[in-house]
Amino acid sequence: SQTIHQWPATLVQPVGSPLSLECTVEGTSNPNLYWYRQAAGRGLQLLFYSVGIGQISSEVPQNLSASRPQDRQFILSSKKLLLSDSGFYLCAWRDTGELFFGEGSRLTVL
Amino acid sequence: EDKVVQSPLSLVVHEGDTVTLNCSYEVTNFRSLLWYKQEKKAPTFLFMLTSSGIEKKSGRLSSILDKKELFSILNITATQTGDSAVYLCAVEPSSGNNDMRFGAGTRLTVKP
Numbered sequence: 001s002q003t004i005h006q007w008p009a010t011l012v013q014p015v016g017s018p019l020s021l022e023c024t025v026e027g028t029s030n031p032n033l034y035w036y037r038q039a040a041g042r043g044l045q046l047l048f049y050s051v052g053i054g055q056i057s058s059e060v061p062q063n064l065s066a067s068r069p070q071d072r073q074f075i076l077s078s079k080k081l082l083l084s085d086s087g088f089y090l091c092a093w094r095d096t097g098e099l100f101f102g103e104g105s106r107l108t109v110l
Numbered sequence: 111e112d113k114v115v116q117s118p119l120s121l122v123v124h125e126g127d128t129v130t131l132n133c134s135y136e137v138t139n140f141r142s143l144l145w146y147k148q149e150k151k152a153p154t155f156l157f158m159l160t161s162s163g164i165e166k167k168s169g170r171l172s173s174i175l176d177k178k179e180l181f182s183i184l185n186i187t188a189t190q191t192g193d194s195a196v197y198l199c200a201v202e203p204s205s206g207n208n209d210m211r212f213g214a215g216t217r218l219t220v221k222p
Binding site: 059098 | 116151152155210212
């Protein structure tokens with residue numbers, strides 16, 4: 001069966017520091033991968049999606065970047081965090097049906 | 111621009127009540143509409159709807175889609191405290207971009 005792992009679960013970082021959130025999927029090959037952000041009391045905002053290795057599409061201009069160095073690995077990064085980057089980040093994968101989500105990473109930028 | 115609007119934003123009921131959650135959408139070339147339940151962390155999948163008028167049912171939960179009026183409802187009968195969660199609606203366009211647009215969610219609180 002397929003599983004998705006996302007880490008770290010919680011992160012507190014100072015403004016201006018770098019960020020790296022990692023997501024890996026097991027039990028499937030060539031999945032579509034997604035990064036969403038959920039601000040408090042709001043829905044999920046799509047940040048990036050990838051349909052294959054090295055293929056990244058960005059939905060909104062921002063301080064973040066994404067990379068897919070391997071088929072089942074998706075990384076969300078920032079060189080310098082802003083206060084507005086705080087939020088709950090969710091990685092997800094899908095084949096042809098519904099999205100399957102990781103447990104999320106709660107980022108607080110101070 | 112694609113848009114998904116859920117209502118109400120929050121709802122408080124008592125155990126045993128029946129609730130109806132709404133999701134309306136505007137999307138170019140609709141493909142599917144999905145409902146998710148988010149309790150603490152990861153949203154979990156409830157239903158995927160692609161055809162109008164066909165009810166999907168799972169226990170006390172059911173959902174239906176109206177592609178003419180561009181909305182879906184999620185019904186929960188005989189609510190329990192374990193139904194307390196944020197319910198998210200997402201719409202997938204057939205644009206070939208493989209993305210889903212989510213609404214802001216409805217926060218349901220079921221009191222004993």
